[in-house]
Amino acid sequence: MSGYRVGVDAHVLDGKFQGSRTWVLETLRRAPLLAPELTFVVYSGDPDRSAALLGDVPVEHRLLPPGGPVGRNLRFWPRAIRRDRLDVLVTQYFSPPRYPRRQLVVVHDVLFETHPEFFGRATRWRNKLLVGWSARRAGTVATVSEYSREQIARVYGRPSQEIVLVHNGVDVPQTAGSGTLPAQVPAGTRYALMVGRLEPRKNLALALEAFARVADPDVRLVVVGRDDFEDPRTLALLAAEPRAVHLSDVAQDELWELYRRATVFVFPSRGEGWGIPVLEALAAGTPVVASDATAIPEAGGTACTYLDVAAPGAPAALADLLEAAFAGRLPFDAAAAREHVAAFGWDRSAGELVTALRAAVGVRPTPAR
Known part of the structure; x- marks a missing residue:
């Protein structure tokens, strides 16, 4: 096969930790190694930092000038x-109006269409x-879940069979149990863990209301994530809860240790294009209580306990599940969790991306022997 050049918009590598950043980073760490006939050109705001993140992966690095999506695309x-x-050219969500057939755009979700109440007016219309x-x-549209594929097809009229799936995944550390907990969480603490940016869609308010109903004075709610336009009233409740621990920046090894030692992982989000923290918690062998909304059941499979977070009795129901978890009564099939996690490695995701890229440049797959 002759060589082809693939540009990747990697500006998210310089931004906040979120699912789209993780997807770009983990697929870029693998895809160039799977497709030597493709030369990957990675554009970011800090090429030296991007090179450090990607290590020895054979890519070309280019500087992406500062500016928003409109300037980049026009x-x-x-x-x-x-x-x-x-x-x-591989981009996230937005692609330039010129050369459309040369574009592979990854639309992780269209929650601004399906859940507009969680987005400002300017963001929605943009x-x-x-x-x-x-x-x-x-030319090619990709997404990370069946749910998002269905919604993209429904909202924009793109036939679902034309929308490529390039899943999210999980990368389980090989040195299991070698990390330490953050100092704010002493060893031996029994805690419920919640991981994700603090914004109304993530439903921290429900978690706090439910946790306040848990009677045990010795348990904790550990919340990991930076404020991302969370309701000030919810932030005030978090600060006022004496049994809550809020951590903004946690090293990766400490985060994995938090996952492993948690009594239960809580993910009450109102809407997701996938739900990487759910998969990470299962990979750590921790029971999960999650929302049954949008794509979250795809991330968790049959290994989670699900909850209708929009139901009027959701706070009481979540409190009952937390009580059960702290009492050791929450059902959890560890074997089912391991089987589900095994289907979603980042190697698979990178392979799906390479298949989509080869199709985009017109390379036919080699027939199986």
């Missing part, structure tokens, strides 16, 4: 496609316009 990307001779254009016009 000015930078059309020039970069020509200058760097890109056969296909995304409706730019994501809608990309989903209708880009």
Whole structure:
């Protein structure tokens, strides 16, 4: 096969920790090794830092000038496609209006369409316009879950069979149990863990209301995540809860240790395109209580206990599940969790991306022997 050049918009590597950043980082760490006929050109705001994150993976690094998606798509990307001779450009959510057939856009979710109450007016209308254009016009559209594929097809009219699945995944550390807990969580503490950015959609308010009903004075609610436009009233409740521990920045080895030693992992989100923390908690062997909304049951499979977080009795129901977990009565099938996690490694995700890229540049798969 002749060589092809693949550009990757990696500006999220310089941003906040979220699912789209994890997807870019983990697939980029693997995809170039799976497809030597593809030359990956990685564009980021800090190429030296991106190179350190990717290590020895054979890619070319380019500087992505500062600016928002409008400037990138109208000015930078059309020039970069020509200058760097890109056969296909991989972007997240937004893609440039020129050279649409050379684009692979990854739309992780369309929650701004299905759950508009969690987004500001400007964000909603910007995304409706730019994501809608990309989903209708880009040569290849990819997403991370069946739920998101169905919603993209429903909202934008792109046939679902044309939308490629490139799943999220989990990378289980090989040195299990070698980490230490953050100092704020003493060894031996029994705690419920919640991981994710603090924003109304993640439903921290429900977790706090439910936890306040748990009678045991010795248990804790450990919340890991930075404030991301969370309701100030919810932040005040978090600060006022004497049994809550809020950690903003946690090293990766400490985070895995928090997952492993948690009594239960709680994920009451109102909407997700996937739900990477659910898969991470299962990979750590920890029971999970999660929302049954949107794509979350895809992330958790049959290994989680699910809850209707929109039901009027949700706080009491979640409190009962937390009480059961702390008492050792929450059902959890560890074997089913391991089997589910095994199906979602990042190697699989990178392979799915490579298959989509080869199709985008017109490379036919080699027939099986």
